[in-house]
Every structure is written in structure tokens, then in C-alpha cells.
Amino acid sequence: MKNKITLSGFAGTGKSTVGKRIQEQLNFEFVSVGNYSRKYAMEKYGLTINEFQEQCKAQPELDNEIDEKFRLECNSKENLVIDYRLGFHFIKNAFHVLLKVSDESASKRIRLANRNDEVTSAKAIQQRNQKMRDRFQDNYGVDFTSDKNYDLVINTDDLTANEVAELIMEQYQKSNTVTKIPSVNFHLWQPCNMRCKFCFATFLDVKQEYVPKGHLPEDEALEVVRKIAAAGFEKITFAGGEPLLCKWLPKLIKTAKELGMTTMIVTNGSQLTDSFLKENKAYLDWIAVSIDSLDEENNIKMGRAITGQKPLSKTFYYELINKIHQYGYGLKINTVVNKVNYKDNLASFIAKAKPKRWKVLQVLPIKGQNDNKIDAFKITDEEYAHFLDTHKDVETIVPESNDEIKGSYVMVDPAGRFFDNAAGTHNYSKPILEVGIQEALKTMNYDFDKFLNRGGVYDWNTNKNQDLRKEEVCYE
Numbered sequence: 030m031k032n033k034i035t036l037s038g039f040a041g042t043g044k045s046t047v048g049k050r051i052q053e054q055l056n057f058e059f060v061s062v063g064n065y066s067r068k069y070a071m072e073k074y075g076l077t078i079n080e081f082q083e084q085c086k087a088q089p090e091l092d093n094e095i096d097e098k099f100r101l102e103c104n105s106k107e108n109l110v111i112d113y114r115l116g117f118h119f120i121k122n123a124f125h126v127l128l129k130v131s132d133e134s135a136s137k138r139i140r141l142a143n144r145n146d147e148v149t150s151a152k153a154i155q156q157r158n159q160k161m162r163d164r165f166q167d168n169y170g171v172d173f174t175s176d177k178n179y180d181l182v183i184n185t186d187d188l189t190a191n192e193v194a195e196l197i198m199e200q201y202q203k204s205n206t207v208t209k210i211p212s213v214n215f216h217l218w219q220p221c222n223m224r225c226k227f228c229f230a231t232f233l234d235v236k237q238e239y240v241p242k243g244h245l246p247e248d249e250a251l252e253v254v255r256k257i258a259a260a261g262f263e264k265i266t267f268a269g270g271e272p273l274l275c276k277w278l279p280k281l282i283k284t285a286k287e288l289g290m291t292t293m294i295v296t297n298g299s300q301l302t303d304s305f306l307k308e309n310k311a312y313l314d315w316i317a318v319s320i321d322s323l324d325e326e327n328n329i330k331m332g333r334a335i336t337g338q339k340p341l342s343k344t345f346y347y348e349l350i351n352k353i354h355q356y357g358y359g360l361k362i363n364t365v366v367n368k369v370n371y372k373d374n375l376a377s378f379i380a381k382a383k384p385k386r387w388k389v390l391q392v393l394p395i396k397g398q399n400d401n402k403i404d405a406f407k408i409t410d411e412e413y414a415h416f417l418d419t420h421k422d423v424e425t426i427v428p429e430s431n432d433e434i435k436g437s438y439v440m441v442d443p444a445g446r447f448f449d450n451a452a453g454t455h456n457y458s459k460p461i462l463e464v465g466i467q468e469a470l471k472t473m474n475y476d477f478d479k480f481l482n483r484g485g486v487y488d489w490n491t492n493k494n495q496d497l498r499k500e501e502v503c504y505e
């Protein structure tokens with residue numbers, strides 16, 4: 030959820046007045062870089078704001094000093110409405126608004142506001158605005174007047190401050206009503222039969238504090254799925270731990286499918302039996318298999334093995350992939366690149382496996398999940414790039430660096446709470462069954478742009494294998 034609103038625009042757009050209206054309605058704190066700059070200019074230099082801006086032209090470090098203070102203050106707080114022309118560039122987790130106004134209207138508004146330290150003629154305002162735009166472009170390489178930098182752009186000439194504030198609040202609240210990300214990962218099962226030492230979803234904290242068995246009861250898990258579907262999510266991925274250890278996973282998959290969602294599981298493959306593949310083909314669309322290496326010694330080093338000691342063989346993986354294809358499932362393969370396997374070459378295996386997506390993730394340190402063991406597995410960006418370069422000719426590869434992973438997934442934990450990893454740790458909502466989907470989502474930091482940029486949207490509904498499954502069902 031975005032918990033700040035930034036207001037940008039030239040002088041006379043009404044940013045301060047609008048900001049104070051929003052402050053009153055949303056109970057946000059209003060802060061203004063202009064007020065700070067005015068006070069700073071007079072107290073430290075004895076200059077008016079116009080004189081100070083001329084000084085900044087010659088001494089850009091003065092701008093930097095103000096921006097640094099403002100960045101730190103605004104990014105450390107929540108529930109702010111911020112009058113700051115560079116807010117779109119510096120303020121995180123915010124809804125960014127650009128206000129526009131004609132020079133004539135700006136001149137009239139500034140005169141009515143009795144700002145004795147500001148120029149008031151339309152021509153002088155135009156010149157001042159151009160100087161400001163040029164200065165910011167020179168100092169920061171950004172154009173704060175460009176519409177593309179904002180979530181909302183409003184021409185304020187014919188609107189009152191109250192009308193502008195209402196428009197902003199309406200669009201801000203819409204942006205936070207439902208996450209735009211259409212898919213969700215339900216980590217329904219904390220237990221796992223493998224011991225991957227780099228795992229960034231161990232959920233030991235959840236098990237210790239909320240669900241001693243490491244999962245919700247069957248009826249509650251089913252209700253979470255129903256609520257997820259009712260909220261409009263299009264795709265659900267059942268993950269863990271190891272989700273195939275859950276006896277009622279087939280019921281969850283069937284429920285999700287009957288409610289209109291595309292369904293997927295993420296599994297280490299060890300429990301993926303012929304009977305499961307046969308019995309769930311009418312309701313399960315995709316199977317994602319976690320395969321980090323075909324080298325058994327490497328898998329033992331990583332803990333990608335049953336109880337951390339018994340790795341799956343290369344032959345097992347090839348046979349498993351063949352079965353998934355034979356039953357007509359969409360195949361995805363996930364690989365976590367780390368210090369042990371970053372020099373591996375899986376190109377031949379991937380060519381034979383023919384996954385529709387091969388997700389290649391940079392091993393991710395998450396505080397509270399893998400602190401104790403992650404140091405031995407962390408890799409540099411150069412080492413991650415080495416793995417990607419080795420496999421640059423693989424068409425289905427989908428790379429995800431640490432930055433791309435953080436905050437770009439909508440996830441539900443084994444206790445039925447949304448969580449995000451945007452800050453490098455797990456941030457949990459209140460339980461969905463207690464407060465509902467919308468209320469739980471409000472405390473989450475999900476980045477829709479990151480979701481798009483990492484390739485989160487693909488044609489998951491069009492699976493050529495679905496037609497095969499339908500034919501098989503008819504002939505049985």
C-alpha cells in the first residue's frame with residue numbers, strides 16, 4: 030500500500046492549500062519543502078525565496094542539502110502528504126501527483142495569497158518556473174514537469190482547492206483499494222522435506238508464534254482461497270514449504286479452479302506421484318519444479334535434498350519432467366542461483382525439459398528467514414550475471430535479481446496473512462479471515478511496476494496442454 034502522497038507543480042498550482050485539505054481529510058501530516066526552504070533561506074542567509082533560488086543556481090550543494098534532509102524525514106515516516114517538486118524522484122512508496130496551472134492563474138493566486146517575497150507577474154512567474162525546471166534538470170537529470178513521472182496529473186485552472194483535493198483522495202484511495210497485481214502465492218504449508226540452506230521462506234517465525242503445526246486447518250485454508258478468488262485475483266500459486274505434504278491440497282486446487290482462477294503449485298518434485306498427476310489434471314494448470322542443480326554433491330551442499338542428505342538424481346528429474354508433460358500440465362522450472370551453483374550449466378537440461386518459463390532467481394537474503402546460513406550462499410551481481418550469460422541463449426529464461434524480487438509478489442503466509450519482503454524482511458498483515466482481504470492488503474508494500482518489469486504478467490490462461498487434458502478426460 031502506498032502510504033504517502035506527493036504534490037508537485039509550479040508556483041501557484043495550490044500545492045500547499047491542497048495538501049492541507051488532504052491533511053484534514055485523511056489525518057495525514059502535511060510537510061512542505063517550500064516552507065522549509067523559505068525558513069532556511071531567511072534564517073541562514075537572510076535571503077528571500079527568489080534570491081535563494083538564484084543562489085542555488087550558483088551553489089547547487091544548497092539544493093542537495095535541503096533534499097537530503099527532506100528525503101530522510103519523508104522516507105522514515107508514513108501517512109504524509111508532501112509538497113515537494115522532486116517527490117516523485119526521491120520519495121518511496123508514494124502516490125505521486127502533478128498539479129498544473131496557467132501563468133495567468135498562478136499570478137492571480139500568488140497575489141491573493143499576499144506572498145510578499147514572491148514575484149507576481151505572469152511573465153516573472155514563467156521565467157522563475159523555467160529557471161527552476163532547468164536547475165533540477167542540471168542537478169538531478171529529471172524533468173519534474175513531465176506527466177510520465179506521476180500517478181495523477183490535474184490541471185487546476187478551473188478547479189477549487191477542495192475539488193483538487195477530492196480528486197486526489199479519490200484516485201489515491203482507488204489505487205490502494207485492491208492491489209493491481211493479479212496473481213497471489215499462497216504459502217499454505219510451512220513443513221518441508223528438504224533443507225535448503227538459503228531458503229527465504231522458512232516461516233519458522235510464523236510456526237513459533239501463530240500456527241504451531243505450520244499451517245491453517247483445512248476449513249480455514251479453503252476459506253482463505255475463497256476470499257482470494259472473491260477479491261478478483263486471477264491466478265493462485267500454492268507453495269510452501271512443500272505443498273504436496275498437505276493432504277487437502279487437491280481440495281484447495283479444485284476450489285480455486287472452480288472459482289475461476291488459474292492454478293499452479295511450486296514443488297521440489299519429490300512427492301509428485303503419478304496418482305497426483307492423474308487425479309488433479311482437471312483442476313491444476315501449471316506445475317513449477319524447483320531445480321537448482323543436477324549435481325548431487327552441489328544439491329547436498331545447498332540442502333536441496335530429502336532431510337538435507339538425500340538428493341534427487343539427474344535421472345529422477347528427467348523422468349519427472351517427462352511425466353508432467355505426458356499428463357499435459359504447463360511446466361515451469363525455478364532455479365535459485367547461489368554461491369554453490371552459479372557456475373553450473375543447465376542449458377542442455379532446459380532444452381530437453383522445454384519449460385514454458387524458466388525462472389532464474391538471485392539468492393535472496395531475508396532477515397528472520399535465512400540469516401544464520403545465507404552468508405555462505407550470497408553472490409555478487411557479477412556472479413549472478415555470469416550464470417545469466419552462460420544461459421543467454423535460453424529463450425524461456427526469466428531472470429529475477431534481488432531488487433526485482435523484493436516487493437513484486439503478493440504472498441500469503443501459512444497463517445493466512447498477506448506478507449511482503451520489500452524491506453528485506455517479512456512484513457505481515459493481520460489475518461485475512463479476521464479483517465478481510467482489503468483491510469489486510471492496506472498494510473502491504475507491493476510494487477505493481479516491479480511486478481510488470483520482472484515479467485509477472487504472461488499468458489497463463491493459454492496453455493496448449495489444457496486442450497490435451499480435455500481430450501484425455503473425454504476418452505477416459
